[in-house]
Amino acid sequence: xxxxxxxxxIIGLTFLVLAVLPxxxxxxxxxxYVSIASKILxxxxxxxxxxxxxxxxxLVSFGHAAFFGMGGYVCGxxxxxxxxxxxxxxxxxxxxxxxxxxxxxxxxxMVLGIIIGVISLRTTGVYFIMITLALAQMxxxxxxxxxxxxxxxxxxxxxRNKLPGLNLQDDTQFYYICLAWxxxxxxxxxxxxxxxxxxxxxxxxxxxxxxxALGHPPFKAQxxxxxxxxxxxxxxxxxxxxxxxxxxPDYLHWSLSGKFLVIVILGGIGFLFGGLYGALxxxxxxxxxxxxxxxxxxxxxxxxVIIVLTSKSGLYASLVGRKAT
Amino acid sequence: MTKLLTAVNLKKSFGGLxxxxxxxxxxxxxEIHALIGPNGAGKSTAINLLTGELLADQxxxxxxxxxxxxxxxxxxxQAGLGRTYQITSVINELSVLxxxxxxxxxxxxxxxIGLTHVTKITPxxxxxKHYLQDFDLLPNAENLAGELSHGEQGRLEIAMCLxxxxxxxxxxxxxxxxxxxxxxxxxxxxxxxxxxMAILLVEHDMExxxxxxxxxxxxxxxxxxxxxxxxIIRKDPLVIEAxxxxxxxxx
Numbered sequence: 001x002x003x004x005x006x007x008x009x010i011i012g013l014t015f016l017v018l019a020v021l022p023x024x025x026x027x028x029x030x031x032x033y034v035s036i037a038s039k040i041l042x043x044x045x046x047x048x049x050x051x052x053x054x055x056x057x058x059l060v061s062f063g064h065a066a067f068f069g070m071g072g073y074v075c076g077x078x079x080x081x082x083x084x085x086x087x088x089x090x091x092x093x094x095x096x097x098x099x100x101x102x103x104x105x106x107x108x109x110m111v112l113g114i115i116i117g118v119i120s121l122r123t124t125g126v127y128f129i130m131i132t133l134a135l136a137q138m139x140x141x142x143x144x145x146x147x148x149x150x151x152x153x154x155x156x157x158x159x160r161n162k163l164p165g166l167n168l169q170d171d172t173q174f175y176y177i178c179l180a181w182x183x184x185x186x187x188x189x190x191x192x193x194x195x196x197x198x199x200x201x202x203x204x205x206x207x208x209x210x211x212x213a214l215g216h217p218p219f220k221a222q223x224x225x226x227x228x229x230x231x232x233x234x235x236x237x238x239x240x241x242x243x244x245x246x247x248x249p250d251y252l253h254w255s256l257s258g259k260f261l262v263i264v265i266l267g268g269i270g271f272l273f274g275g276l277y278g279a280l281x282x283x284x285x286x287x288x289x290x291x292x293x294x295x296x297x298x299x300x301x302x303x304x305v306i307i308v309l310t311s312k313s314g315l316y317a318s319l320v321g322r323k324a325t
Numbered sequence: 326m327t328k329l330l331t332a333v334n335l336k337k338s339f340g341g342l343x344x345x346x347x348x349x350x351x352x353x354x355x356e357i358h359a360l361i362g363p364n365g366a367g368k369s370t371a372i373n374l375l376t377g378e379l380l381a382d383q384x385x386x387x388x389x390x391x392x393x394x395x396x397x398x399x400x401x402x403q404a405g406l407g408r409t410y411q412i413t414s415v416i417n418e419l420s421v422l423x424x425x426x427x428x429x430x431x432x433x434x435x436x437x438i439g440l441t442h443v444t445k446i447t448p449x450x451x452x453x454k455h456y457l458q459d460f461d462l463l464p465n466a467e468n469l470a471g472e473l474s475h476g477e478q479g480r481l482e483i484a485m486c487l488x489x490x491x492x493x494x495x496x497x498x499x500x501x502x503x504x505x506x507x508x509x510x511x512x513x514x515x516x517x518x519x520x521x522m523a524i525l526l527v528e529h530d531m532e533x534x535x536x537x538x539x540x541x542x543x544x545x546x547x548x549x550x551x552x553x554x555x556x557i558i559r560k561d562p563l564v565i566e567a568x569x570x571x572x573x574x575x576x
Binding site: 191192194195196197198199200202203206207209210211212213214215216217221 | 376378398399400401402403407408410414415416417418419423424426427428430431432435437438439440441442443446449485486489
């Protein structure tokens with residue numbers, strides 16, 4: 001079988017399974033797992049968006065929790081104001097409408113992405129890692145210093161957002177919303193990667209000096225992909241807060257940024273689908289191991305080391321038989 | 326001859342070492358100016374000062390009257406400075422065609438950068454293939470640049486530079502490590518392109534230098550010790566002592 005066929009087969013099978021998962025789970029009376037599957041899809045969305053900046057641009061962001069958490073907080077705060085009839089900044093009323101909350105969450109993350117991107121894209125390598133980490137931690141400390149929004153305790157939501165015509169409170173419907181976003185984001189990312197813009201970004205990753213000598217500093221293109229990445233993670237945060245009906249400063253914490261990196265590395269750097277498989281393996285292992293023992297972190301650590309050592313380009317790469325470029 | 330690039334009194338020292346000292350050079354359109362000298366004479370450092378990859382401690386660089394001194398490397402490239410590297414610098418992990426596309430998109434076709442699938446921008450692809458045809462690389466278009474022979478990589482690098490329409494081309498040992506045939510092809514190639522630009526050629530291959538150069542400057546210990554036509558440089562006793570060595574000079 002050729003490599004391309006194998007890849008199409010695996011992608012096709014993956015989406016087939018994802019599409020029929022909720023009825024399948026309800027048939028075997030395990031509907032509880034639908035919300036866990038939603039969580040995996042949400043982390044997959046972050047993994048895919050983070051891989052844009054790591055895999056395509058070659059820049060390791062250690063601060064993507066800032067976007068994830070910020071997206072979550074926008075939804076949480078709007079919902080909080082709506083439930084308690086308070087004005088945001090004494091001007092706007094809150095809202096529980098997903099058609100307002102979600103785009104707003106993405107928009108705020110776009111602005112945050114531009115701010116963090118403009119500053120951190122002046123650096124590369126280890127410095128880029130450190131500066132994204134530092135800026136993300138600033139966002140974390142900023143948010144927990146607002147007692148109105150729960151400080152270190154976070155905010156609970158009364159209900160998930162409302163989407164006309166759908167009932168997001170229903171786990172199955174919510175799952176399909178998450179799946180739809182993952183597919184939409186994959187399509188956008190795919191378009192970007194194979195565009196002329198994507199080619200310039202790839203060129204800058206592989207030979208920065210050559211691009212500069214050709215008179216083309218990659219800053220603008222890198223900023224675009226960074227902001228798109230931030231928006232994806234912000235959307236994932238908004239979905240996460242809806243899933244758990246809770247927004248916590250943990251969503252902004254650097255350790256979560258680390259977890260996102262683990263997802264990308266496990267799945268395979270430079271493969272869009274890597275994020276999906278990385279989320280599946282990490283969250284799946286967490287779920288399975290933690291049901292057996294309290295010391296699951298230890299076993300998870302060993303499992304991760306084994307996976308990384310045996311499949312160097314990541315799980316997805318091993319599945320489709322490709323190496324990252 | 327119109328002067329394109331003028332550098333005056335460039336100086337660069339690393340610690341106590343004067344890598345380049347009092348370096349002045351004028352490059353005219355249609356002219357190949359060869360820069361020769363023993364290893365460590367400061368030739369590559371001089372190129373890096375011109376492109377801005379190293380910042381000169383003092384001195385000025387102007388391109389057609391425009392002061393380049395305060396500009397960064399990419400700004401100088403946009404102003405019209407193209408360069409190749411001593412260790413050929415193409416994007417090994419991408420195909421030859423993709424390398425060419427990037428070079429075109431970098432400056433002359435910047436408005437084509439967007440979200441359109443890159444293989445669907447037909448005029449761009451055609452133009453890239455046209456360049457590859459000219460440089461005899463079209464059969465390798467789909468191969469990775471890293472898989473090309475040394476000579477082919479050198480041609481690709483020059484093709485990429487030319488795609489940015491440079492006014493001045495700075496070539497750092499384009500013939501080094503090339504086979505005899507590749508070297509001959511490179512000489513023919515440089516001869517063909519020199520009409521429309523100024524070329525600074527750093528090269529150890531004396532046969533190539535004396536075939537191609539209109540002017541030869543000789544560097545030793547960071548300084549230009551002689552600068553003249555090839556015929557005169559060949560016979561300059563100072564040059565022979567510093568670099569050429571008695572017998573090689575006549576060869």
